[in-house]
Amino acid sequence: MEQSELYAGKQRQSTIYEAVQMRIREGEWKQHDKLPSVRAMAERMQVHRLTVLKAYQQLADEGILYAKYKSGYFVGPLEDFETGVSSEQSWTYQAKPVYVNQSRLSDIHRHSVDYQMAEALIDPQLLPNAYMSNYVKEVFDLYPRVLSTYSSVMGDLELREAMAQFYLDKYGVSVDAAELMITTGSQQAIDLISRALVKPGDKVLIERPTYSPAIDAFLQHRIQLFAVEITPSGYDMAEIEAIMKQERPRLFYMNPTFQNPTGYTVPVHQRKQLIELAERYDCLLVEDDVYQDIYFGSPPPPPFFYYDTEGYVIYIRSFSKYVAPGLRISILAARPSVMSSIVPVKALSDNGTPLLNQKIFQHYFFSSRLQEHVVKLRTALDIRRAKMEQMLAGGWRFDSPNGGLNLWVQVPQSLSVEELLHRSLAQSMAFVPGSICDPLGGMKDRLRLSYSYMNESKLTEGIQRLVTLADELMNDKNGQVG
Ligand SMILES: Cc1ncc(COP(=O)(O)O)c(C=O)c1O
Numbered sequence: 001m002e003q004s005e006l007y008a009g010k011q012r013q014s015t016i017y018e019a020v021q022m023r024i025r026e027g028e029w030k031q032h033d034k035l036p037s038v039r040a041m042a043e044r045m046q047v048h049r050l051t052v053l054k055a056y057q058q059l060a061d062e063g064i065l066y067a068k069y070k071s072g073y074f075v076g077p078l079e080d081f082e083t084g085v086s087s088e089q090s091w092t093y094q095a096k097p098v099y100v101n102q103s104r105l106s107d108i109h110r111h112s113v114d115y116q117m118a119e120a121l122i123d124p125q126l127l128p129n130a131y132m133s134n135y136v137k138e139v140f141d142l143y144p145r146v147l148s149t150y151s152s153v154m155g156d157l158e159l160r161e162a163m164a165q166f167y168l169d170k171y172g173v174s175v176d177a178a179e180l181m182i183t184t185g186s187q188q189a190i191d192l193i194s195r196a197l198v199k200p201g202d203k204v205l206i207e208r209p210t211y212s213p214a215i216d217a218f219l220q221h222r223i224q225l226f227a228v229e230i231t232p233s234g235y236d237m238a239e240i241e242a243i244m245k246q247e248r249p250r251l252f253y254m255n256p257t258f259q260n261p262t263g264y265t266v267p268v269h270q271r272k273q274l275i276e277l278a279e280r281y282d283c284l285l286v287e288d289d290v291y292q293d294i295y296f297g298s299p300p301p302p303p304f305f306y307y308d309t310e311g312y313v314i315y316i317r318s319f320s321k322y323v324a325p326g327l328r329i330s331i332l333a334a335r336p337s338v339m340s341s342i343v344p345v346k347a348l349s350d351n352g353t354p355l356l357n358q359k360i361f362q363h364y365f366f367s368s369r370l371q372e373h374v375v376k377l378r379t380a381l382d383i384r385r386a387k388m389e390q391m392l393a394g395g396w397r398f399d400s401p402n403g404g405l406n407l408w409v410q411v412p413q414s415l416s417v418e419e420l421l422h423r424s425l426a427q428s429m430a431f432v433p434g435s436i437c438d439p440l441g442g443m444k445d446r447l448r449l450s451y452s453y454m455n456e457s458k459l460t461e462g463i464q465r466l467v468t469l470a471d472e473l474m475n476d477k478n479g480q481v482g
Contacts, residue, residue, distance in 0.1 A: 009051060011428070012045075012047045012051045013051050013054050013055045013058070014055075015045075015111075015425060015426050015427075015428060016041070016045060016047065016051065016052055016055035016056075016426065017055040017058055017059060018110070018111050018425060019045075019422055019425050019426050020035065020055065020056075020059055020064075020065070021059070021064065022107065022111075022422070022425065023422065024064065024075055025107060026418075028418070029075050030075060031075050031076070031077060032074050032075060033074065033075045034071070034072055034073070034074050035056065035065065035072060035073045035074065035075070037072055038052045038053050038056065038072075041056075044423075045423075045426045056073045059073075060073065060076075063076050063077075064076050101216075101220060102216055103213060103216050104212055104216060104436040105118075105212045105213050105216075105432065105436065106213070108421075108430055108432060108436075109430075111425050111430055113425065113428045113429055113430045114428040114429070114462075115428060115429035115430070115454065115458065115461070115462030115465065115466070116430055116450075116453045116454060116462075117429065117430060117431040117449045117450050117451075117453070117454070117462060117463075117466070118430035118431050118432050118448075118450065119430075119450055119453050120260060120321075120404075120405040120406055120448075120450045120452065121321070121325060121405075121450070121452065121453050122321060122322055122325065122377070122381070122405070122452050122453070123452060123453050123454065123455060124325075125455065126377055126380050126381075127322075127324070127325075127373075128369070128373055131369060132324055132360075132364060135360060135363055135364045135367075136360055138363065139356070139359050139360050139363055142359075142363075143359055146355055146356050146359055147355075147356055149355065150351060150352055150355065151182070151352035151353060151354065151355035151358060152352055153343060153346055153347045153351060153352045154178070154180070154181050154182070154343065154346075154352075155180070155181055155182025155183075155331075155352065155353060155358060156182065156355060156358040156359065156362070157177060158362065159182060159358050159359075159361070159362045160177035160178075160180040160181075160182065161177045162362055162366065163177075163180055163331055164176060164177050164179075164180060166366075167333070171302055171303070171305075171306050172306070173305060173306055175333055178336065178339075179333055179334060179335055179336060179339060180331055180332070180333050181331070181332045181333075181334075181339065181342065181343070181346060182329060182330075182331060182332075182352075182353045182358055183316075183330045183331070183332050183346070183353060184328045184329075184330070184350065184353045184354075185318060185320045185328040185329075185330050186288055186290055186316045186317075186318035186320065186330040187213060188328075188330070188349070188350075188353075189288075189316040189318075189330055189332045190213070190214050190217050190253070190286075190288065190316070191217050191349075192332070192342055192345045192346055192349060193251075193253075193286055193314060193316075193332075193342065194217045194218050194220065194221055195221070195345050196341045196342045196344075196345040197250065197251060197284065197338070197341060197342070198218065198221055198223050198250050198251065199221065199223075200221055200222040200223065201222070201223065201224070202221075202223045202224070202249075202250040203223065203224045203225075203226060203247045203248065203249040203250060204218050204223050204224070204225055204226070204249055204250060204251055204252075204253065205225075205226050205227075205228060205240070205243060205244075205249045205251070205252035205253070205283070206218070206225050206226070206227055206228075206252070206253050206254075206439050207227070207228060207229075207230045207235075207253075207254055207255065207259065208227035208228060208229050208230065208438055208439055208440060208443075209230075209261055209262065209408070209434060209437035209438045209439075209443055209446070210230075210253070210255060210259075210260075210261075210437060210439065211255055211260045211261070211288065211437070212432070212436040212437050214253050214255075214288070215436075215437075215439050218253065223250075224247075225439045226243050226247060226249060227438075227439040227440055228240055228243065230256075230259055230262060230264050230266070231264065232264050232399055233267070234256075234264070234265075234266040234267050234270045235266060235270055235274070237270060237273055237274070237277075240252075240274070240277060241277055241281075244277055244278075244280075244281035244283055245281060248281060248282070248283070249283050250283070250284065251283060251284035251285070251286055251314075252274075252278070252283055252284070252285050252286065253286045253288065254266075254285065254286065254287060254288065254304075255287075255288045255289075255290070256271070256287060256289075256303075256304065257289055257291060257292055257300045257301075257303065257403070258291035258292075258294065258295065258300065258401060258402065258403035258404030259404070260290065260291070260404065260405075260406055260448075261406050261408045261432065261434070261437050261448035262399070262401075262406075262408040263399065263400075263401025263402070263403065263404045263406060263407070263408060264399070264401075265300050265301070265402065265403070267301065268301045268302075271301065271302075271304050271307055272307050274304065275304060275307050275308055275310075275312060275313070278312040278313075279310050279312060283312070284312055284313075284314060284338065285304055285308075285312055285313045285314070286313075286314045286316065287303055287304045287305055287313055287314065287315050287316065288316045288318075289303050289305075289315065289316060289317045289318070290317075290318040290321060291321070291403050291404040291405065292317065293322065293374055294321070294322065294377075294378065294381060294403050294404055294405065295378065295402060295403035296378060296381075296382040296385065296401075296402055296403055297402050300402075300403060303315060303317075305333060311334075311335030311337060311338060314332065314333070314334045314338060315332070315333040315334070316330060316331075316332050316333075317330065317331050317332075317333070318330040319331070319361065319365065321405070322374060322377055323361060323364065323365055323370065324360070324361065324364060327357040327360060327361050328353075328357065329353070329357060329358065329361040381405065381451070381452055383456065384451040384452060384454075384455075384456060384459055385400075385401065385407070385451050387451070387456050387459055387460060388407055388449060388451040388459060388463060389407065391459075391460060391463040391464065391467070392407075392409065392463065392467070395467060396409045396410065396411050396412075396467075397409070397410040398410065405450050405451065405452040406448050406449065406450050406451070407448070407449045407450075407451060408434075408446060408448055409446065409447050409448070409449055410445055410446055411445055411446070411447065411470065412445070412474065413445055414474050414477060414478070415445070415470055415473060415474050416444075416473070416477075417433045417434065417435070417444055417445065417446070417447055418433060418435075418444075419473055420447075420466075420469065420470055420473060421433050421447075423469055423473065424466060424469060427465065427469065429462055429465060429466055429469075431447050431448065431449050431450075431466070432447060432448040432449075432450075433446075433447055434446025434447050434448065449463075
């Protein structure tokens, strides 16, 4: 057999392996449920029976499935599976975790696929990789001992001072280096806030839909979530006020600029109004600002942080998307009364973000090269956004975003997004199902498609395949009904 054929066979086998795992994890197939027969699965996934058999056998070898003579394959005991460490054959050990945690987005990201529409990440080919590697060498010349020490818990002072100056120059916001913390991505900032500022039983406001890992991070702490819709014109301010008045939420986690997943931006008048409400009802506003620099027309309004005079806004600004994703650098700004609660949690978490990453970031972020690059990047991403929209036009519904990396799409009610995801993964395509972005678990007719990761030809192909698959599913369903 040709090497390439062998590889393709392995790929198909691992796709089935992953798809089965996902259905079990999401609770669709429960402990001791019977799996579709090898033949039925082969037909459904359009692969050879032997491929399915090998995938089932691999899962059985790992204890995720078990086989019954002449009856087929069944889902194995779930406590072994849900730990997420099944690939290490952990079930042979006695020790088991007591609690099951979830990160639904990373479950989808674990699948390595050819058509990547689930990752809100920029195509590595759009980043100046050779240029960045030169910077790395310069950093070692400038700071020969950079790897010989820790950073401070708050982050490198030189970088924090430079960022304080940046906020002043760019937004006219006066912030001291002591009010800035360098975190390992915004993801870490969200987690630190969830651990430092809420306790079990607290109430937290959150947008609907929202960035799914934020839901999972807050839910780790057994808090009560209250959802407020975000629409193209922003929030329903009366609803927010009513919730703040009645429920007294501890904080409101929001992503108000080119929101993930919708791409919507909260208008200036609501920004000012919300700060007033936060002061009146003593509710912290956590502003997660990842896409501020990724706009296609005019720049977005200033962040909430700019309007805040009383220290109610905690501002998280990630630079991890477009500066150098591998560095995972984000900046958390909070006034001292709030920062003092977050610092110990950061110390317990990692004692400080790696110094080397901070130095490389600083050196590159303030270079003229990066600033020029961002301008080109916006154009390249805008072209991909337009391509995706053109491919979807006339079928699925969406609002065209003015920035960010995602398209929030509504599909016909007759299409099961879960089934589409399941079948897509089997065909090496990934996207984010809307339901995991909804704190209420609805929005089952939505999905998030990221246009930033694939080049135009791959994007065109990927969308074509996805739409064709969706049409097939709907036709199958119509056929069954008729
Ligand atoms: C709204 C939002 N917050 C946080 C993050 C995580 O960012 P980082 O890569 O800095 O951890 C993302 C990434 O997609 C995001 O979209």
